[in-house]
Amino acid sequence: MRKKKRKIINLYHIEKKRKYTNSMKSNHIFACFKKGQLVLCFVAMFVVLASSIALDKASAKETNITGDRLDFTVVIDPGHGGVDPGSIGYKTKTKESDINLAVALKLQEKLEKMGIRVVMTRKTEAGLYGLSTTNYKKRDMQKRREIIENIRPDIVVSVHMNSYTRHNLRGAQVFYDKSSPRSEQLALLIQDQFASKLEKSDKGVAIGDYYMLKCSPSASVIAECGFMSNEEDERLLITKEYQDKIADCIFVGIINFLSTE
Numbered sequence: 001m002r003k004k005k006r007k008i009i010n011l012y013h014i015e016k017k018r019k020y021t022n023s024m025k026s027n028h029i030f031a032c033f034k035k036g037q038l039v040l041c042f043v044a045m046f047v048v049l050a051s052s053i054a055l056d057k058a059s060a061k062e063t064n065i066t067g068d069r070l071d072f073t074v075v076i077d078p079g080h081g082g083v084d085p086g087s088i089g090y091k092t093k094t095k096e097s098d099i100n101l102a103v104a105l106k107l108q109e110k111l112e113k114m115g116i117r118v119v120m121t122r123k124t125e126a127g128l129y130g131l132s133t134t135n136y137k138k139r140d141m142q143k144r145r146e147i148i149e150n151i152r153p154d155i156v157v158s159v160h161m162n163s164y165t166r167h168n169l170r171g172a173q174v175f176y177d178k179s180s181p182r183s184e185q186l187a188l189l190i191q192d193q194f195a196s197k198l199e200k201s202d203k204g205v206a207i208g209d210y211y212m213l214k215c216s217p218s219a220s221v222i223a224e225c226g227f228m229s230n231e232e233d234e235r236l237l238i239t240k241e242y243q244d245k246i247a248d249c250i251f252v253g254i255i256n257f258l259s260t261e
């Protein structure tokens with residue numbers, strides 16, 4: 001894991017160095033022509049060009065990255081799907097499964113932009129139980145587990161929206177299994193983001209005894225991103241802006257986790 005952290009830092013470092021080298025090139029050329037010192041100008045250009053080539057060679061050696069991919073894998077697991085809508089919006093009757101997928105796709109985009117490999121347990125509105133709907137829940141969960149076991153990711157994040165019989169409960173909360181300190185750490189870092197950027201979400205993390213949290217030795221959390229049973233939360237959760245905010249919180253939490261491992 002230490003190697004991986006170094007890779008992320010190096011990626012930022014290289015980007016900075018490249019920007020600096022480019023600005024150096026243009027400044028040198030401008031100064032030389034202004035003074036008419038052609039000889040000095042050629043010398044300066046040669047030095048800059050040579051250092052730029054050396055820098056690129058050193059960077060490639062330093063990072064050992066081909067393309068933009070980093071050596072991390074995250075499984076994003078949008079809860080429910082198909083005949084299983086999850087919870088239903090109190091006022092708008094929006095399906096939880098649709099919001100889970102929308103948030104998950106936004107999160108996928110953010111992680112992939114950073115060069116992190118992402119595997120989705122589902123990419124469409126369909127469930128994972130196959131054609132028959134008999135006993136679908138068990139098969140749906142087994143399929144999710146099978147995907148995670150095959151991929152052996154660094155991180156698993158299940159995305160859900162909460163619901164409760166009392167309509168006053170609000171906010172986002174992250175659940176983890178008590179047997180996994182790494183999962184707790186990931187949960188804390190995501191919850192930090194929820195607490196500072198989402199409404200009524202400073203309640204802290206919670207221990208959960210869920211099947212999806214016990215699927216693998218990966219750091220695994222369930223993000224319950226707000227209550228479909230609360231009118232104000234529901235009003236926010238159905239908007240693209242708030243869904244993007246949620247995805248951003250999970251994204252930053254994941255990056256912070258990978259950086260500190």
Ligand SMILES: [Zn+2]
Binds near residue numbers: 079160161
């Ligand atoms: Zn759910």
